[in-house]
Amino acid sequence: MNARAQRWLAPRRAQALARFVLWSLMAVAIGILILILAFVLGRGLRHVTWTFLTAMPLDSGRAGGVLPIVVGTLEVTALGVAAATPLGVGTAIYLVEYTREGRLTRIIRFGAECLAGVPSIIFGLFGFVLFVLTLGLGWSILAAGLTLAFMTLPTLIRTSEEALRAVPARYLDVSLSLGATKWQSIRKVLLPAAFPGILTGLILGIGRAIGETAAVIFTAGSSLPHRIPRSLSEGTRTLSVHFYQLAREGISADNAYATAAVLVLAISLINLGAYVTLNRFMRRYR
Amino acid sequence: MSAPKVSIRQLGICYAGAPAVRDVDLDIPKNAITAVIGPAGSGKTSILRTINLLSVDVDRAEVKGQIRVDDRDILAGGVDRVDLRRRVGMVFATPQPLPGSVYDNLVYGPRLAGTRRRADLDALVESSLRAAELWDEVKDRLRRSAFLLSGGQQQRLCIARTLALGPEVVLLDEPCSGLDPISTFKIEEMMRSLRDRFTWVLVTNNTKQAARVSQRTAFVLLGQMIEQGPTGQLFTAPKDPRTGDYVEGRFG
Numbered sequence: 187m188n189a190r191a192q193r194w195l196a197p198r199r200a201q202a203l204a205r206f207v208l209w210s211l212m213a214v215a216i217g218i219l220i221l222i223l224a225f226v227l228g229r230g231l232r233h234v235t236w237t238f239l240t241a242m243p244l245d246s247g248r249a250g251g252v253l254p255i256v257v258g259t260l261e262v263t264a265l266g267v268a269a270a271t272p273l274g275v276g277t278a279i280y281l282v283e284y285t286r287e288g289r290l291t292r293i294i295r296f297g298a299e300c301l302a303g304v305p306s307i308i309f310g311l312f313g314f315v316l317f318v319l320t321l322g323l324g325w326s327i328l329a330a331g332l333t334l335a336f337m338t339l340p341t342l343i344r345t346s347e348e349a350l351r352a353v354p355a356r357y358l359d360v361s362l363s364l365g366a367t368k369w370q371s372i373r374k375v376l377l378p379a380a381f382p383g384i385l386t387g388l389i390l391g392i393g394r395a396i397g398e399t400a401a402v403i404f405t406a407g408s409s410l411p412h413r414i415p416r417s418l419s420e421g422t423r424t425l426s427v428h429f430y431q432l433a434r435e436g437i438s439a440d441n442a443y444a445t446a447a448v449l450v451l452a453i454s455l456i457n458l459g460a461y462v463t464l465n466r467f468m469r470r471y472r
Numbered sequence: 473m474s475a476p477k478v479s480i481r482q483l484g485i486c487y488a489g490a491p492a493v494r495d496v497d498l499d500i501p502k503n504a505i506t507a508v509i510g511p512a513g514s515g516k517t518s519i520l521r522t523i524n525l526l527s528v529d530v531d532r533a534e535v536k537g538q539i540r541v542d543d544r545d546i547l548a549g550g551v552d553r554v555d556l557r558r559r560v561g562m563v564f565a566t567p568q569p570l571p572g573s574v575y576d577n578l579v580y581g582p583r584l585a586g587t588r589r590r591a592d593l594d595a596l597v598e599s600s601l602r603a604a605e606l607w608d609e610v611k612d613r614l615r616r617s618a619f620l621l622s623g624g625q626q627q628r629l630c631i632a633r634t635l636a637l638g639p640e641v642v643l644l645d646e647p648c649s650g651l652d653p654i655s656t657f658k659i660e661e662m663m664r665s666l667r668d669r670f671t672w673v674l675v676t677n678n679t680k681q682a683a684r685v686s687q688r689t690a691f692v693l694l695g696q697m698i699e700q701g702p703t704g705q706l707f708t709a710p711k712d713p714r715t716g717d718y719v720e721g722r723f724g
Contacts, residue, residue, distance in 0.1 A: 363562040
């Protein structure tokens with residue numbers, strides 16, 4: 187009794203305090219997010235007009251719109267994700283289902299984690315040397331997409347691996363016992379069960395790719411496109427690069443913020459789409 | 473006893489070098505229920521999972537000896553896993569529906585086996601659900617998720633799913649361990665009514681269950697076969713004193 191009385195904080199009050207502190211931390215975190223969004227959208231949205239979305243840029247971006255830039259950004263991102271998905275998911279399946287935990291898997295995992303921490307500008311440099319120069323792709327959507335694929339790969343491997351490991355081990359037992367081969371079990375049971383987790387990894391990958399600046403300047407170039415790209419071998423400027431140029435060169439603050447707003451909206455739309463897909467899938471699957 | 477459906481000789485099972493089962497001999501007669509009893513960790517499940525080679529493929533068990541199913545030694549190598557597992561079906565200790573509807577669960581195996589026609593699949597679903605005495609309870613919710621069924625219904629669904637493969641042997645790994653007495657009773661009733669149609673191997677922790685439903689019982693202790701024989705005899709006049717101690721609940 188005595189020891190309890192001497193505690194400077196009774197458990198009940200500590201509980202209340204913890205609740206308050208945690209709530210405050212959450213409020214600060216959410217507050218920062220809202221502040222950033224409000225700042226970007228508040229300055230940018232009013233300049234996002236229909237013309238801005240559908241016109242070609244004029245006068246270095248001082249006037250006109252961002253249509254080819256939006257298209258280029260989406261193409262680079264889509265290409266990156268499309269190339270990274272089979273590589274990442276395939277590697278994860280191999281790590282989880284086809285190899286025993288050992289030296290090799292630890293090396294692969296360690297490598298992937300190191301790769302995840304490498305700054306994007308290093309990927310840009312690598313992509314520039316490999317794709318732009320050595321393979322002769324030039325500054326192009328293709329070179330940028332492949333570079334972004336390398337960049338998103340580590341995250342994708344990691345999240346896919348976690349998702350596959352989270353699938354109950356019994357599913358494999360059951361599927362095999364019903365006369366399925368291992369590959370049939372993976373395709374029909376394990377991958378669908380891991381799909382939500384894999385999709386989360388993809389969303390993170392898209393998020394990292396679509397807003398990427400440094401790696402894209404090195405591989406897609408930064409010259410302003412004056413038409414919608416007609417092939418993957420054309421260079422482009424992505425939204426974040428466009429924003430950087432407009433702001434850095436003092437070309438147009440209004441259009442810079444408008445570009446930022448478009449980028450933020452695009453990311454929100456893609457995430458929304460992904461979650462709708464996920465919900466549909468879960469309803470059908472459960 | 474006429475020629476057994478499954479005949480196990482000198483079976484040894486090791487996991488990463490550690491022996492779990494040694495020199496087990498067991499004869500499993502056709503179209504009857506054979507119970508395997510013994511305390512937890514005695515190797516019952518290892519033996520069962522080796523009869524369809526899951527222990528080898530999933531648990532990386534090293535096995536030696538012989539398991540003849542219809543005179544074909546499945547440990548000899550080169551056995552077609554898919555074919556074996558369609559003939560030797562398995563039901564697990566806790567209900568293990570796959571994600572998806574009741575219907576999806578039941579047609580999973582048959583579809584992989586090549587049954588594509590809708591009418592055939594529908595007929596198979598109905599007949600296997602009727603065999604597992606689940607049809608009346610779920611016929612109106614075949615399209616609903618299998619996870620929405622009660623635990624006992626899920627386990628009968630899993631049995632129906634195994635029966636839908638058209639197996640010759642059905643391996644049951646403590647099928648009632650997580651179920652209430654009424655669900656247990658229903659599953660035992662079902663086994664009795666289907667006794668003559670399949671060769672059943674029932675691993676159970678519940679000696680009373682073995683006494684209630686099986687014709688033959690084998691007692692396994694610490695990875696070794698202690699005694700096997702007609703259930704009545706094993707329970708009333710065991711040859712080995714350890715068997716008597718176990719079935720009367722003096723240890724284990």
